[in-house]
Amino acid sequence: MRTKRSSEGASLSEIEAVYRTRFAELCRVAAAIIGDRDAARDVVQEAFGSVIRHRETFRRRAPLDAWVWRVVINTARDHRSIPRPLTFEHPVHSQNGHAEISAALGAAVAALPERQRLALFLRYFADLDYKAIAETLEIRPGTVAATLNAAHTALRHTLTEARR
Amino acid sequence: MTEQRGDLSVALDSLVAPFDSSEADWQDALRRGGAANRRPLIATLAATLALAAVLAATPFGQAFASNAFDRVTVWIDQLSGSAPFKDEQNALREANARAAAPIPEGTALGLLVSSSLDGVHFDLLGFRDRASLCLRLQSSIGEGGQIMKAPATCVAEQLLVDLGKPLAVVAAADPFPRRAKPGLQALYGFAADGVASVTLTNEAGVHPVPVENNAFLYLYRGEPPSLPRDKLVYQSDVPARATALDANGRVLGTVQIMSLRRGYPGTPGPTKLPGPAVVERPIESPRVGWLDRGEERGDPYEWPQTDGRGEGFPRMRMIQPSPATSMRVLVGRLDGSPSRPEPAYCLTNVWPLSPGPTGFAFAPIGGRSGSITLASATTVFDAQFPVFFGLVADDVDSLRLILKNGATEAIPIVDNVFAFQASGAEAAKLVGYDAEGRVALIRMVGLG
Numbered sequence: 001m002r003t004k005r006s007s008e009g010a011s012l013s014e015i016e017a018v019y020r021t022r023f024a025e026l027c028r029v030a031a032a033i034i035g036d037r038d039a040a041r042d043v044v045q046e047a048f049g050s051v052i053r054h055r056e057t058f059r060r061r062a063p064l065d066a067w068v069w070r071v072v073i074n075t076a077r078d079h080r081s082i083p084r085p086l087t088f089e090h091p092v093h094s095q096n097g098h099a100e101i102s103a104a105l106g107a108a109v110a111a112l113p114e115r116q117r118l119a120l121f122l123r124y125f126a127d128l129d130y131k132a133i134a135e136t137l138e139i140r141p142g143t144v145a146a147t148l149n150a151a152h153t154a155l156r157h158t159l160t161e162a163r164r
Numbered sequence: 165m166t167e168q169r170g171d172l173s174v175a176l177d178s179l180v181a182p183f184d185s186s187e188a189d190w191q192d193a194l195r196r197g198g199a200a201n202r203r204p205l206i207a208t209l210a211a212t213l214a215l216a217a218v219l220a221a222t223p224f225g226q227a228f229a230s231n232a233f234d235r236v237t238v239w240i241d242q243l244s245g246s247a248p249f250k251d252e253q254n255a256l257r258e259a260n261a262r263a264a265a266p267i268p269e270g271t272a273l274g275l276l277v278s279s280s281l282d283g284v285h286f287d288l289l290g291f292r293d294r295a296s297l298c299l300r301l302q303s304s305i306g307e308g309g310q311i312m313k314a315p316a317t318c319v320a321e322q323l324l325v326d327l328g329k330p331l332a333v334v335a336a337a338d339p340f341p342r343r344a345k346p347g348l349q350a351l352y353g354f355a356a357d358g359v360a361s362v363t364l365t366n367e368a369g370v371h372p373v374p375v376e377n378n379a380f381l382y383l384y385r386g387e388p389p390s391l392p393r394d395k396l397v398y399q400s401d402v403p404a405r406a407t408a409l410d411a412n413g414r415v416l417g418t419v420q421i422m423s424l425r426r427g428y429p430g431t432p433g434p435t436k437l438p439g440p441a442v443v444e445r446p447i448e449s450p451r452v453g454w455l456d457r458g459e460e461r462g463d464p465y466e467w468p469q470t471d472g473r474g475e476g477f478p479r480m481r482m483i484q485p486s487p488a489t490s491m492r493v494l495v496g497r498l499d500g501s502p503s504r505p506e507p508a509y510c511l512t513n514v515w516p517l518s519p520g521p522t523g524f525a526f527a528p529i530g531g532r533s534g535s536i537t538l539a540s541a542t543t544v545f546d547a548q549f550p551v552f553f554g555l556v557a558d559d560v561d562s563l564r565l566i567l568k569n570g571a572t573e574a575i576p577i578v579d580n581v582f583a584f585q586a587s588g589a590e591a592a593k594l595v596g597y598d599a600e601g602r603v604a605l606i607r608m609v610g611l612g
Contacts, residue, residue, distance in 0.1 A: 053574060
């Protein structure tokens with residue numbers, strides 16, 4: 001067999017704990033990345049299959065959550081690599097202009113640079129703090145703040161324009 | 165700022181509604197990760213073995229059992245034997261003892277279908293090699309009615325399931341290149357439970373073929389391949405497609421049959437198939453560390469002394485990369501020489517039951533490819549399920565094969581070596597990942 005890399009690995013019970021506590025948020029972020037709710041569930045299942053297969057390669061330099069998040073994000077990005085427009089769920093009926101605002105916001109989110117978009121999804125859909133986002137995206141916490149600030153500025157502008 | 169965040173939060177909430185944790189399915193995740201709870205499987209196996217014990221008293225023709233979970237029947241190893249097949253069983257055992265890539269000891273052989281054309285008798289035999297189903301055709305087509313045996317052709321069960329078709333044509337023509345009667349051809353394959361018959365369509369029309377023991381055999385008259393102007397041309401009318409029918413004549417599914425005459429479908433670009441299309445972490449200088457260091461992994465392989473084929477070749481190590489097949493892959497490192505100045509990794513394969521390897525592939529060391537090399541191998545000209553094998557660099561941690569229909573298979577890597585099967589009718593995508601799950605290589609797989 002292949003030479004095993006020096007690592008402590010993750011146990012199945014640890015992975016199961018992350019799965020059971022984080023499943024809904026993971027699916028939501030995956031759905032935000034690929035724009036497809038049904039496919040998002042499958043992406044998360046597939047990502048956990050990968051995490052389970054490679055659990056012995058996990059190195060405890062960062063929390064297990066962060067590693068799982070990375071695998072889910074990468075799996076979702078793989079899925080999304082088939083070129084297609086990023087779409088979000090919109091309300092079918094427009095009431096008081098909410099549908100238009102959602103559509104404008106969806107387009108603005110889709111237009112964000114990928115790092116800003118991912119940071120935004122992890123912050124709003126998974127409720128991760130800056131430290132956890134930094135560990136997941138492998139960037140510094142200070143960079144997370146700057147990245148989210150840039151995303152907020154772009155989206156705030158979109159919201160303001162849409163409400164006029 | 166906080167107010168703006170709250171405002172945004174409400175707006176973003178409307179984009180992707182929250183998911184419900186009750187949709188979580190840990191057992192499915194375990195299954196995908198190859199760590200599923202084994203208890204149900206053991207129970208299934210026990211039930212299967214109990215069924216096999218009942219079947220042991222029945223003729224060969226009934227010695228197969230159904231697995232309700234898959235669309236392709238699982239073959240039972242414990243086949244009973246009539247007197248003539250005790251000889252065949254012994255012959256298999258002896259061939260296996262001589263093989264460089266032996267199949268599991270005690271593998272049972274069964275007679276699936278018999279048929280005759282123009283006074284020539286054909287038997288289609290079946291056996292199981294690990295997680296592959298194998299067919300072997302033998303016939304009295306030799307000089308003076310001598311029995312000739314075609315090479316065994318195997319297909320991984322998982323691939324059959326993933327392709328989602330109720331039938332599979334395994335070989336389409338010319339299984340006996342040196343036979344005495346060149347005008348006879350044979351086409352054969354597997355059929356899933358519920359398939360009562362198969363129709364084969366060629367230029368001459370539609371030909372119904374009964375299914376027996378989850379297999380079918382169609383004999384037809386056709387010219388053998390010829391070599392006008394050094395180009396191999398099939399003159400025979402190999403059927404173009406096979407259709408599975410149930411007992412009421414209802415169509416269950418159709419597969420295309422590959423032939424050199426018609427050509428293989430082209431291999432599309434990575435964006436045309438599901439899965440990643442962009443390499444995120446290119447491997448600049450792919451190496452196989454253990455070969456570079458001269459470590460002795462796997463089993464040693466000694467080239468036969470008599471035929472001189474091993475002369476000048478490096479010491480090879482024999483690896484069995486796939487749990488689905490007994491096929492071995494030989495790998496070695498060739499240092500530079502006057503005739504080949506670049507050092508190279510080299511590899512070849514040995515078929516199950518075969519006494520030694522055929523062919524050879526070289527991959528110069530220092531190329532810019534994450535998959536150092538990918539070779540294809542097949543036992544027949546009209547490959548329906550070609551086998552691919554190769555080496556990946558140390559930085560490649562896992563491989564995934566993605567089929568056209570989106571089905572994916574994890575391809576094991578053993579000492580940097582991998583092997584898998586694909587359908588000749590459909591291109592597939594091989595994706596390699598590094599330890600962090602980033603895409604390190606993408607190879608389109610096909611014969612076209």
